Amino acid sequence: MNWDYTYQYRDNFIYNLHPGIVLLLCTNFLIWCLIFSHPVYLASLLAANGMLLISAGHLRTWYLYLKFSLFMSAVIIVINLLFSSAGTTTLLELTLLGGYTIKVYWEALMYGLGMSLRLMVAISSFALFTLAVDSDQMLAWVGRFGTRTALVATSTLRIIPVMIEDYHRITEVQKCRGVRFNHRSIRRRIKSYWPVMGSMLLSSLERSMTMAESLYNRGYGLKPRTNMQLHRWQSGDYLVFFSTLTGILVASLAQWQHWSSYSYYPVLDRVDSVEILPASILLLLLALPAIINWGWEKWPSLRSII
Amino acid sequence: MAVIKVDNLTYQYANSSIPALQDINLEVQAGEFVLLAGGSGSGKTSLLRAINGAIPHFYAGFIKGQVYLDNQAVSSLDQRQRVQTAGLLHQDADSQLIMNSVTAEIAFGMENMGLPVKLIRRRIAELNSALNLNQDNHKRTADLSAGQKQRVALAALLAMQPQILLLDEPTSQIDPVAAEEFLTIIRRLNEDTGITIIMAEQRLERCLHLADRYLVMENGQIKGDFKKADDMARWAVENRCPFVPPVPRVFALAGQPSIPATVKEGRQLLRELKTFPTNDDDHRNGSTQLQKHHKCNPEEQAMKDLFRESVILPLPPTGFFAIAQKDRLESTFVVTNGSSMKQPTCSDYIVEMNQVSYTYPHGGKALRQVDFKLHSQVITALIGDNGAGKTTLLKHIIGLIKPDRGRVKVLGGDTLHLDVEDLASGVGYLSQQPDDYLFLPTVREEISFSRRKLGRGTAETEKQLIYRLGLQDYLDCNPRDLSTGQRQRVALASILLSKPKILLLDEPTRGMDYNLKAELGEILKEFVQTGVTILLVSHDSEFIAEYADEVALMSTGEIIAQGSTGEMLSGSIYYAPQVNRLFNGLHEQVLTVEQGVGLLKDYRVRSEGD
Structure with a gap:
């Protein structure tokens, strides 16, 4: 079973952070990558996010996420190269059948790369959230604002790995029965998945009945309900919280001063050194949990302090 | 004092035409460990649901009679009282786990009951130690083995501190080692805390010695109620009821007056039989008792017939088997x-x-x-x-x-x-x-899928397989509505078509x-x-x-x-196997009930001759 894409507890600083802090970090990455257009700032966000993932022990999974985003990035770049005509520096000129000419601009290529960087940051922040946040803790925390919704979301999240397991098992079983899933025709391929989907659906329905009975037997619906907040705020949480807040201030300042804005068209903007310094500070602030985690591993006594 | 009283209970599920429970009358004393035996569809689960209150609170249907827990009618208990009185553990742990992590799962019921967080933490810590979950408390429930999942589900129930523990075939989906561990925990709970336990089981060899009382269910009725395992074993053999583990079955079929519940008891009884034939005797006699085809007495024959009856043989080995036999390779068989x-x-x-x-x-x-x-x-x-x-x-x-x-x-x-x-x-x-x-x-469509969609087998083979596997009466049924064994046969038919x-x-x-x-x-x-x-x-x-x-x-x-x-x-x-453990050191290579019965019967013949 490949559990790489889901939460699994590891004993490191990032996994011991309050789920709210990790949510704050992930939201921070996501919002700023949508606001920033400067490739240096986007790169610093990607680097900080990557450092957190690597530090949390997910280099391989991050690589798999990036591999997935590379495909989408290629699509973005090709579309920009083919359809963007706002650039001024011509890279090459293609003459198609019928005499129609397409000009490929350097600026369009850079814009495509910039957008790919943005996509990678967004996907990496999603990866960090999925891999490093325990949905039980997260929803226990969020659940204070809506228990029923939180429970539905928790049970849905819990059932995902069970369904992934079902999918793998049923696909194998149907293959052994002689069902072919590798047809060239998409129509036939979809059709061959009908036994898998049918079995999964029926098993899920049966399982939902037992689960509902179990919920009932466990007193679900009684009021008042308590929430065991397993995670109390610790000094490490405060430290990361303040560093992230400082990062938000730095990012806001950079945006207000237009240091993090970048124009690709009609010609690429110059990159000033004054723009690079806040990006570097932002990188350090957002990557602080990774740095502390390194300290945790280097000096185990640090665990008692932070 | 009766902690559970079932008074003339009859229950029929809303979507069923036959009652799942019929005229059940039962009293269980506080601290008793009751083993509920019976085959698939005998009504064990329904009885546990009725005691737990899921019937009629959760399952709709026709109900007559009443269940009392601590002299209070279950139907009058509110949900909080109910969950604190009787907790029900299902056989499939996967379906009853709700949260992602072990700790959150154990806490879930207590959170629902609104217990203070300090108390929740304390109980979790205690249960982790009691059920040996300390190594797993950081794990995701999805990553646990079936046995570990069942222990977590048990911990989640015990956290709510019910007075009665209802277990619905808790070891049926787990391997023997995990099952032994689980049953040891259950036994310890019963002995150390005095909690009342009713455990439904189909395979009794692992748990016959644990209980204080034995109930046998069939067709929604309690057919037998026993205080001793040997009484149940003898009754089961006399009544052609197959729910007897191998060791007591050997003694009962051999007509022995004492029926042991465990291998240990069985070996003690064997030691008391001074003229029991050993390997040395066999060698001296130049014969192997095991190779003899002993003649069955009526009881033994009845038991054998019972097992054979359930195997429907509507067609002689012609048809599918005859076709297959044509391809059969020549091979040599030696009778041992x-x-x-x-x-x-x-x-x-x-x-x-x-x-x-x-x-x-x-x-x-x-x-x-x-x-x-x-x-x-x-x-x-x-x-x-x-x-x-x-x-x-x-x-x-x-x-x-x-x-x-x-x-x-x-x-x-x-x-x-x-x-x-x-x-x-x-x-x-x-x-x-x-x-x-x-x-x-439908079963019909399910079996013919392989032929129609995958081009495997012929209509004739399909028909023969349906009859051979005894599925002819269920062709228009939804396969998911069938029993475990019938579902397996439908799956088997779809595979054997090719x-x-x-x-x-x-x-x-x-x-x-x-x-x-x-x-x-x-x-x-x-x-x-x-x-x-x-x-x-x-x-x-x-x-x-x-x-x-x-x-x-x-x-x-x-x-x-x-x-x-x-x-x-x-x-x-x-x-x-149990029979081998029973005869270990006395006679080699005794593996099956039939062989064990043969040995014991030969002993009787010798004793009577002496």
């Missing part, structure tokens, strides 16, 4: 211990694995230089711990997994160059969960009662006679002893030993 045991020759190997190694991409080594040969037209059982590599080995034979090193030759072809779909016509694979095969609305030469079965007896196991065993034996080779993975020593010809033992990805069932199971520390 009353069962057919094949002497293999080199050409008989239908599967050959040479120096096969395999490592899962994210795991350790699953197979280590495995050399394994599967003899043609025998039932071979693959035994070993969880994680020993048994399922991985099966997947190599069906071609789902290709070896990292070494060769797997199946029916003369190298699996490295064959697709699973190609191998499917010669190799049938039945996984642990027959439900994985079932997705169509007339595979090799049949691979992964834990085929999991969750089955004695009757269903006997039916399956008989069916498998008949398939073998038609030329099919069977390889099954199982933890069920009793089933293996009765039906397998050969056994291979796996451990940490290696085949440790392979040989005849007698050689492999006889005297085995862990895998020996």
